[in-house]
Amino acid sequence: MASDHTRSAILAAAERLYADRGFGDVTLRDIVAEAGVNLAAVNYHFGSKDELIAELFVTRSIATNRERLRELKAAEEEGGGRAPIEVILRALVGPTLRGCLGPENQRSTAARFMIRASIESVPPIRRIKNREIDHLRKFAGAMRRSLPDRNDVDIYWGLNFALAMAHHTIRESERLTKLSEGKCDLDDVEDVVARVVSVATMALTAGRAEAKAPSKVAAR
Amino acid sequence: MASDHTRSAILAAAERLYADRGFGDVTLRDIVAEAGVNLAAVNYHFGSKDELIAELFVTRSIATNRERLRELKAAEEEGGGRAPIEVILRALVGPTLRGCLGPENQRSTAARFMIRASIESVPPIRRIKNREIDHLRKFAGAMRRSLPDRNDVDIYWGLNFALAMAHHTIRESERLTKLSEGKCDLDDVEDVVARVVSVATMALTAGRAEAKAPSKVAAR
DNA sequence: GATAGTTTCATACAACTGTTTGAATTGCAA
DNA sequence: TTGCAATTCAAACAGTTGTATGAAACTATC
Numbered sequence: 001m002a003s004d005h006t007r008s009a010i011l012a013a014a015e016r017l018y019a020d021r022g023f024g025d026v027t028l029r030d031i032v033a034e035a036g037v038n039l040a041a042v043n044y045h046f047g048s049k050d051e052l053i054a055e056l057f058v059t060r061s062i063a064t065n066r067e068r069l070r071e072l073k074a075a076e077e078e079g080g081g082r083a084p085i086e087v088i089l090r091a092l093v094g095p096t097l098r099g100c101l102g103p104e105n106q107r108s109t110a111a112r113f114m115i116r117a118s119i120e121s122v123p124p125i126r127r128i129k130n131r132e133i134d135h136l137r138k139f140a141g142a143m144r145r146s147l148p149d150r151n152d153v154d155i156y157w158g159l160n161f162a163l164a165m166a167h168h169t170i171r172e173s174e175r176l177t178k179l180s181e182g183k184c185d186l187d188d189v190e191d192v193v194a195r196v197v198s199v200a201t202m203a204l205t206a207g208r209a210e211a212k213a214p215s216k217v218a219a220r
Numbered sequence: 221m222a223s224d225h226t227r228s229a230i231l232a233a234a235e236r237l238y239a240d241r242g243f244g245d246v247t248l249r250d251i252v253a254e255a256g257v258n259l260a261a262v263n264y265h266f267g268s269k270d271e272l273i274a275e276l277f278v279t280r281s282i283a284t285n286r287e288r289l290r291e292l293k294a295a296e297e298e299g300g301g302r303a304p305i306e307v308i309l310r311a312l313v314g315p316t317l318r319g320c321l322g323p324e325n326q327r328s329t330a331a332r333f334m335i336r337a338s339i340e341s342v343p344p345i346r347r348i349k350n351r352e353i354d355h356l357r358k359f360a361g362a363m364r365r366s367l368p369d370r371n372d373v374d375i376y377w378g379l380n381f382a383l384a385m386a387h388h389t390i391r392e393s394e395r396l397t398k399l400s401e402g403k404c405d406l407d408d409v410e411d412v413v414a415r416v417v418s419v420a421t422m423a424l425t426a427g428r429a430e431a432k433a434p435s436k437v438a439a440r
Numbered sequence: 441g442a443t444a445g446t447t448t449c450a451t452a453c454a455a456c457t458g459t460t461t462g463a464a465t466t467g468c469a470a
Numbered sequence: 471t472t473g474c475a476a477t478t479c480a481a482a483c484a485g486t487t488g489t490a491t492g493a494a495a496c497t498a499t500c
Contacts, residue, residue: 006447006448024244024340024342027486027487027488028487028488028489029486029487029488037448038447038448038449038450039449039450039451039488039489040448040449040450040451040489040490040491041447041448041449042488042489043488043489043490044447044448045447048488048489049487049488049489119339120244120340122244133395133398133399136399137399140399152400152403153400153403153404156396156399156400156403156404157404157415159399160385160388160389160392160396160399160404161385161388161416161419163388163392164384164385164387164388164389164392165380165381165384165385165388167384167388168380168381168383168384168385168387168388169380169384172380172383172384175353176376176380178353179353179356179357179360179376179379179380180372180373180376183372183373183376184373184376184377184380195377196381198423199381199419199422199423202419202422202423202426203418203419203422206422226477226478247456247457247458248457248458248459249456249457249458257478258477258478258479258480259458259459259479259480260459260460260461260478260479260480261477261478261479262458262459263458263459263460264477264478265477268458268459269457269458269459441500442499442500443498443499443500444497444498444499444500445496445497445498445499446495446496446497446498447494447495447496447497448493448494448495448496449492449493449494449495450491450492450493450494451490451491451492451493452489452490452491452492453488453489453490453491454487454488454489454490455486455487455488455489456485456486456487456488457484457485457486457487458483458484458485458486459482459483459484459485460481460482460483460484461480461481461482461483462479462480462481462482463478463479463480463481464477464478464479464480465476465477465478465479466475466476466477466478467474467475467476467477468473468474468475468476469472469473469474469475470471470472470473470474
């Protein structure tokens with residue numbers, strides 16, 4: 001088994017580069033240069049570039065999901081099996097937002113890598129990603145227990161919108177800052193979390209009777 | 221000037237392939253094969269691959285923005301300079317949603333291409349994309365006129381969340397269908413539009429006093 | 441300290457990329 | 471028809487990619 005030093009140096013370098021520049025722009029030669037190892041080391045230790053990406057993604061996936069589920073479980077136990085919807089949503093979007101936003105030096109490479117993975121969707125990742133549905137289903141279940149009056153469709157749409165706001169805000173944080181001329185403070189992570197959770201909660205709890213039934217006045 | 225046949229064949233083929241498979245996976249040889257023209261034609265007519273992408277994006281950008289602004293203008297004129305916030309939001313997200321969702325055969329290649337462009341962000345597009353901020357500012361202005369009591373920060377966050385829900389729903393439509401076991405009907409475009417608009421409107425109009433001021437009870 | 445197994449290294453390889461070239465072909469005006 | 475420009479084409483180019491090779495360097499066991 002030896003030192004494992006090269007292996008982990010490659011993993012760390014690859015994660016850093018992918019997080020910063022995306023999958024498309026990072027070559028094996030970039031990775032080995034950043035890691036300070038030989039070009040052949042990647043194929044020796046991981047088999048192929050795709051397997052390196054896959055290992056990176058699986059590891060981080062498990063960690064992120066565990067973190068989110070930990071918050072969720074704790075909340076549900078505290079509430080005797082039923083957690084407030086805000087807390088569930090916070091467990092869903094909080095970890096990712098905290099990892100990806102905030103002052104530059106505090107951002108986690110892991111979280112930024114995961115966002116890249118959720119955006120670019122290279123083949124090795126796409127293959128694994130289907131498992132994430134099972135993970136989201138656990139949140140859907142908790143939400144259903146929290147809001148027993150809501151039907152499934154609304155639950156799923158709420159879940160979808162919560163993830164939408166979190167991910168989009170991360171991806172387009174630069175543009176939002178520019179658009180608002182700095183008025184939207186993306187470094188105040190807890191405020192961002194509060195905003196996302198607040199809107200998602202409204203989406204899930206408001207009696208949105210007017211959205212489906214009525215006249216559907218199209219603006220065109 | 222001649223027939224221009226080759227030029228437009230390339231544009232059409234490129235847009236189709238990029239919309240379907242993304243920028244990363246489509247090579248010049250794929251494009252010319254699809255278009256039925258010679259490999260050198262791209263460089264002859266457009267100068268380079270990047271310029272081809274740029275032309276495609278600029279054309280579609282202008283068209284999409286014009287469509288959105290048309291709806292916006294009409295609404296504001298009808299309201300004497302002030303349009304209801306729902307109508308503004310509908311003008312913002314409606315055209316894109318209608319183009320990208322709905323029954324397979326009705327989806328517009330142009331809209332799907334634009335979504336790709338908004339996701340993958342290759343260099344030639346990134347350069348152009350900054351202009352889109354000016355376009356969004358026009359919507360921010362209309363929203364401000366519609367909701368004069370709201371401060372700018374809330375306006376920008378509402379705009380951000382509206383785009384977030386629309387784009388994310390398009391990008392992850394397949395996953396949402398799978399997650400909800402088909403219960404969320406992505407083919408009913410007007411329902412999707414209504415949901416996005418409804419939630420975004422709540423985000424912009426609800427007295428969300430609880431989000432900023434209070435105790436900030438973090439779940440961790 | 442010799443040996444066997446693991447790991448590193450420089451280098452080469454084959455495949456693919458966007459681009460260029462220069463000759464062939466076309467279309468059209470005189 | 472002749473002549474000239476615009477366009478198409480097959481072929482080659484130079485660069486980059488991920489991967490494979492076989493020799494060298496290391497490591498630990500006896």
